[in-house]
Amino acid sequence: MRQQYAIRSMILAAGLALVALAVIVQMFRIQSSEQAKVFLSQGDRYSGEFRMFYPERGEIYDRLGHLLAGNRTVYEVGVSLNEMTSPESLAHTLSTYLGLSYEEIYDKLTDSPETWEYIVVQDFVGAETVTLLQELMQDLEEKDDFHLDGLGFKPHFQRSYPETALASNVLGFVTRDGRGYFGIEEKYNDLLAGNPVQVWVPRDPNKALDIPRVPNGTTLVLTVHRDLQAKVESILDDALSNYGAQNGTIIVMDPRNGEILAMAATPRMNLNDYGNYFSLYDNGSQYNRSIGMAYEPGSVLKILTMAAALDSGTVRPDTPFLDTGSIQVGGITIQNWNRDAWGQQNMLGCLQHSLNVCLAWVSTQMGSQSFYGYMERFGLGHQTGIDLSGEAVGRLKVPGDTDWYPVDLGTNAFGQGISVTPLQMLMAASAIANEGRMVTPHVLYSMLRDGHQYNVPSQYAGSPITAETARTLSDLLAVSLEGESSQALLAGYRLAGKTGTAQIPTNYGYDSTHTNVSFVGWGPVDDPQFMVYIWLQQPSASIWSSETAAPVFSQVAEQTVIMLNIPPDSVRSQLSAK
């Protein structure tokens, strides 16, 4: 009997063992089957998701730490279709708050493909609107009303410009796709934008550490002085209004290191509303005329001719010149701006009265090789290398070019038949203001990344003239301004500068009724700390630079000495004596 039980028990145990073995075999069979691989890959697919992490775009500050370009939170408003209970309620609510049509939203929510899980209703929605929607959802939830279920908000950054249009020509703007256009935003787009990182984000919380840290874009500090920029823009706007000019530009630069302190140009646009771009500009070169538009500068270029002539030893300040009112160069007659003969002059008189005939004579005395050699060394016909997007090159015709004629040697000497950007002229003139050393203009002061500040060193673009020549010419120009009681003068400060009134070339010769007026100047003469370049396009109140650009220079100089804390000459000499 007992043995019978034992046998039965053994059979039962063996049966159960067989069942267990069958279960184990089946487990292994299922796990190693082809279908298992498919299931595993499906499981892997839902174990996380690829997500693109966009870093916060770097901010832009002025030289004193005022924010010029920052970021603000906006929202992508969307609906999770699986959680949606009432498309009618959602369409009605969203059409009310987002200003979209009910039908448009309703169709979007109901006609979407079955595989879609989420639909974006509107992006770049402001925080205020989203807060109202969130409050509404909360109120409904408290009343157990779930008609807005599925509605969601995904925050992200959008570029914001607190100063709206201030320095818009320098900053450029960023579109909704995060790409920078013009100015700093385009030039340093890669640095500012940072590096987006696409990562596999696991849903398994154990693997949370696998999410990498995405560093923000590099923050930039500009050389621009915000308050001076605002003043200069205000002065430029007033000048356009007072003198009836079409457009204009004013640049203020530190001649010692090339730092751009202010760069105003018209028209300017509200950077928070870059959709206005096409209504303001016909083409990209108009965005920042200081660097993007080349023009014939006229008599401001005489300072470069005179610098070259003094430096090459062709003339000295007291070199006599008898002005008969005209000169023949290359078979063409060149006359003075008023067609008069100014009689016996020296180089000071030539500059003071801005005599075309005298400067044409000077350039012919130098010879084309020497003259154009100096112009090349002054950087004409080349980009300045400023760190802004959209810089034009200008044009310096030289002997050998198919469109160069011998008369160009004479006309180029007083800024005709040659095209430059305002910044090129300023850079060239920096050699005169800065003891013969020409500076490379730049807008970037430093970069901030990972808690470190990397300052951008100043660069010099050569020494086209000697320090002695620079000092001599600077003094000549200061005496010249004082001698003619120029409206460019500023009480208490000795300034040097030169006017420029240029006829405008057309397809049929020069326009006799309109001019471009310019002024380049710097100060204080014994220790130049600022340079100013002014260009007003076609002023209608007066065609002369001495009556339009010169007083504007005085206003800019006045604001610059205040903003930069530059004491009057008498105070500076007292302070240095101590």
Add this chain to the structure above:
Amino acid sequence: MQATQIIHAYKQAPWRVQRQWVGAFLLSLIGLAMIAALYLDVTARAAVAGREIQELRFDITTTQRINADLETRLANMTSTIEMQRRALELGYRPVKPGELDYVAVPGFSLPEPEILLVAEDAPPQVLSLPAEYSQSLIEWFDERIKFGVIR
């Protein structure tokens, strides 16, 4: 002699052998249960910690966004136009060069644009924990089997 026989018979009693088997079985069961409990505890704590890390990361992102918003709002409130408007309302007017007095202060120099350094925090060091702190027991076994190394 009789005592030795009794002890021998006691040791070989069938019920005692069965009890030894049952004891050994129960011991292994308790051991397995302890390992399972330990595994569950570690996994649960790792999951909670992982979730907390995710939440902290979310908090960091939210704080960064709030900071950026506040910074932009502050800049809006101190923009040139706004400051000029407020200054004029308070009765200030633009200064003229002749109205300025300059005083020499020994040792004073104008602030350079390095004021932003203090606003930038050093980035947190990304912790690199050994895999043993985040992987489950099964994953650990799996890794050992795959690479054929058991330390």
